Amino acid sequence: MMLTSTDSIFDIFTDLGATLVIPKEEFIEKTKKIKAFIFDWDGVFNDATKNENGSSNFSEVDSMGTNLLRFGWWLSTNGQMPYVAIISGERNVFSFQLTQREHFHGCYYRIKHKIAALEHFMASYNLTLDEIAFFFDDALDLSIAEKCGLRIMIRHQGNPLFQKYVVENNLVDYITAQEGGNFAVREGCELLLGIKGVFDETIAKRQLFYPDYNQYLTQRQSIKSNLFTLIEGAFEAQNF
Numbered sequence: 001m002m003l004t005s006t007d008s009i010f011d012i013f014t015d016l017g018a019t020l021v022i023p024k025e026e027f028i029e030k031t032k033k034i035k036a037f038i039f040d041w042d043g044v045f046n047d048a049t050k051n052e053n054g055s056s057n058f059s060e061v062d063s064m065g066t067n068l069l070r071f072g073w074w075l076s077t078n079g080q081m082p083y084v085a086i087i088s089g090e091r092n093v094f095s096f097q098l099t100q101r102e103h104f105h106g107c108y109y110r111i112k113h114k115i116a117a118l119e120h121f122m123a124s125y126n127l128t129l130d131e132i133a134f135f136f137d138d139a140l141d142l143s144i145a146e147k148c149g150l151r152i153m154i155r156h157q158g159n160p161l162f163q164k165y166v167v168e169n170n171l172v173d174y175i176t177a178q179e180g181g182n183f184a185v186r187e188g189c190e191l192l193l194g195i196k197g198v199f200d201e202t203i204a205k206r207q208l209f210y211p212d213y214n215q216y217l218t219q220r221q222s223i224k225s226n227l228f229t230l231i232e233g234a235f236e237a238q239n240f
Contacts, residue, residue, distance in 0.1 A: 009194040013187070017177035018155075021167055030150045030173065031195050035131040036083035037069065038118065038144065039185070041095045043137040044154050047181030055092045063098060065186035072193040072202035074216050081219055083125045087117045089140050096227060100240050103223040110229050115143035120228070120235050135188055137180055138162070145171045152188040154180045 045058040073082040085106040099107035108117040130149035137154040178184040193199040
């Protein structure tokens with residue numbers, strides 16, 4: 001029996017060691033609804049190792065992954081820019097830098113109960129839970145993973161019981177082959193573009209630059225990034 005193109009895409013990633021937790025058809029249907037992407041930071045864009053200032057860095061490979069993901073979604077929705085935010089439990093200056101440079105819509109920091117930030121983000125852009133894809137890696141993220149539409153967990157070799165828990169409790173849809181700090185965000189972004197059916201078009205039009213990527217980039221650069229934290233129970237905008 002010949003594989004469909006979507007089956008082949010799933011096979012590429014599972015052959016690398018990724019785990020598709022839910023049936024392929026369900027994953028595809030979830031992907032069709034997505035309008036926004038939320039990322040945890042520590043352990044997702046990096047291996048969670050901190051520098052002397054308490055910050056953890058990111059790679060340009062993962063950064064490009066998020067940009068291609070947004071461009072692909074933009075192409076597939078006739079110029080509708082997907083919403084993007086980082087929600088972190090810590091204050092991390094590199095997450096601020098990436099948010100501002102890439103013109104993400106928001107960055108939330110020092111958020112201990114992350115569902116509050118999710119609700120604030122959803123209200124800001126009139127989003128529903130099934131329209132959100134979430135990249136996460138650990139226990140602080142589960143309040144969002146429990147609720148949102150599509151859940152991509154970044155693999156770590158040292159947490160087999162945690163992986164077992166999230167699978168058994170329906171808190172994850174896909175576990176990456178790569179670990180945090182080894183381009184796992186890029187992996188998730190490429191998977192979603194492939195399942196959406198726009199990966200080749202995204203790369204080809206990025207290569208050409210004009211007119212589509214230039215139009216996308218102009219629209220992306222017009223986005224004002226917002227930085228938020230909780231102060232006395234309320235979200236307050238902060239300066240970058």
